[in-house]
Amino acid sequence: MRRQFRLTALAAGLVFASGAFAASSTTIPADAVTAATTLRDKAMADNTAYDVVASLTTEVGQRLAGSPADQRGREWAVAKFKALGFDKVYLEPVTYPLWERHSEHGAIVGEHAQNLALTALGYSAGTPTGGLTAEVVAFPSLQALKDADPATIKGKIVFLDAKMTRQKDGHDYGIGSPQRVQGPVIAASKGAAATLIRSAGTDANSRTPHTGVTGFTDPAKATPAAALSLPDADQLGRLLALGKPVQVKLDLDVGFKGTYTGANVIGEITGKKHPNEVVAIGGHLDSWDLGTGAIDDGAGVAIAMAAAKLIHDMPQRPDRTIRVIAFANEEMGLWGGRAYADKHAGEVAKFQLGTESDFGSGPVWRMTASVKPEARGAIEQIAKVLEPIGVAYDATKPGGGGSDLSQMHGKGMAALSLTQDGTTYFDFHHNANDTLDKIDPKELAQNVAVYATFAYMAAQAKGDFGSAPGAFAKDGAHD
Missing domain, CATH: 3.50.30.30 (Glucose Oxidase; domain 1)
Incomplete structure (x- = not known):
């Protein structure tokens, strides 16, 4: 899904010279940058994500879509969202072949x-x-x-x-x-x-x-x-x-x-100023049945849940809603992601920015983005806060949104890709060795810090990142 980003706004440079571009640029206020830096540092020392993935892999274990554990996984997710203090928890049905x-x-x-x-x-x-x-x-x-x-x-x-x-x-x-x-x-x-x-x-x-x-x-x-x-x-x-x-x-x-109806499980931290505008993050709740789905993708669910919880625990609510989606049946065809995108395509302009974690628990080392040209400055602000924890921003590549959220990106959602170190990921991917011991708690916490930082800064941004129907149809990141 990674292709050379095609810059399509040459005229923007001319507008910038007149001063009009600067006036309409998306920016992140200084106080939000300061708060995000504090949030980043707190997340680097937080164990919430490890506790969450340990709970999922121990109490539910393997979660093959449509199996009895599929239902147990959904029940676990609802209970965990509530225990973490999310304001709203709900299900959206997803039907697929069993x-x-x-x-x-x-x-x-x-x-x-x-x-x-x-x-x-x-x-x-x-x-x-x-x-x-x-x-x-x-x-x-x-x-x-x-x-x-x-x-x-x-x-x-x-x-x-x-x-x-x-x-x-x-x-x-x-x-x-x-x-x-x-x-x-x-x-x-x-x-x-x-x-x-x-x-x-x-x-x-x-x-x-x-x-x-x-x-x-x-x-x-x-x-x-x-x-x-x-x-x-x-x-x-x-x-x-x-x-x-x-x-x-x-x-x-x-x-x-035959067929089976499961569900995407969704938790929200409600925004105080723009509750109907959302920053979307998540992972997929299902796994293959050989291991316990720790790196694929219990880690992703845990990263997103923990990031949102840390934002929830800040002194003030975020301006926009943080939405965490635990997707159904990614493994056998992106069923949860496709159902979500079909259901929410008409609301794509309300999606501020999004991405999903689905590449294990190795540290994030690269960030790429698909956003409107006027939001590149805000992405650079995010990148500057993430740089001290090992994340480099590559402005030449598009952001795909991760596996399931690539489907919303295909509808026009502005998206990041947060690439983790996957050097050993395919040693354990889809096999019996995908178990909790493969997760390093410190590396997992770095992921949480990345997700919490970007999600909070996007929620506080003055202006949007360019989500609109068909907005990124030509960048290739969602192919």
Whole structure:
């Protein structure tokens, strides 16, 4: 989602020269900057977010959308918002396909028989009773699969083997995610019996597979799909390199089970001057079912809740409302984010600024923004307060709003991207090792400081950041 920001307001520089631009610029008053600095420092030493994510991952645990824990998660969120002192707590329904996982097993059969460490992918079909056995055909990339002759694939198990490496900004997920999402759909369209992928992960020494959603949308067209742990993908690759046919047996008891209605859970700290104008922050409440959803995305929910609570505890209320959204079912298709954007598209001009935390709990190191040209000065004011805690402002890139709030950005909401250090994020993403011990309380507190500071300063700004229907349609950050 990160692309070069395209400056579209050349004429603004000419207006600025006449003095009119300065008069209409969005600014943050000096007293708000001072208060934000105090808020930042307090947040850096605050443990609220860690307490919140510990509560969620311990008392609710894994939160697969549509599972019994989905309801428990919503009840937990309502209770936690209230316990933290939010003024208003409410639910907005979200309906989506229900997919269930019951059991999964895979093995190489024949001369080199051995079990495989794998996990079914979201929206995968189950295998027939007794399992499915077929020969494996491998492809080193998604493009190679796209270019392949269907005759070489029909009736076989496609194995996609593109690799990810660790990156601070996580950009190699641009390799792993399309392989997982698009790969099974393309393989099925070419007659494959099933699909195996190298997990979209970077934990090369861990025999722990990573799940995640596929692009199947029609249960009638879905085929079995699973991810291998990275060592198991290596093992399968070595066997195929011997030049002999390799057969795999898959036994997946998973699949679509109708539809389910969950909800986005929303808490608000009401603004004193402009209560109908909102700064939107949040995370997604659901998680995959292998770990306990600590970094993905219990941390994001906790960061947003804690940031808003610290603003609530300030001597005076913020001028605008701070809205925290715990989104439903992000993992299987941004269902909560899309439902929220559809419901609130007509109110987009009332959204002052927004972004979501959904990249773990590593420290925020970069801020980018999609705002109107007249608000760039206010963004620079925010950046100056965040700079001492390690955040650099890159004015050349757009802000996307995070995973779910990217949908509101697509409707025209002014947005930030607050990029966390994701060097090890994909070691634990979507696998059984996504647990509370992966969170460093001090790094989590730095995230809270960033979110509390920007949210408060945006709430106190004199002027807006440019939210309007279709305002950022060309910046590419919400694609």
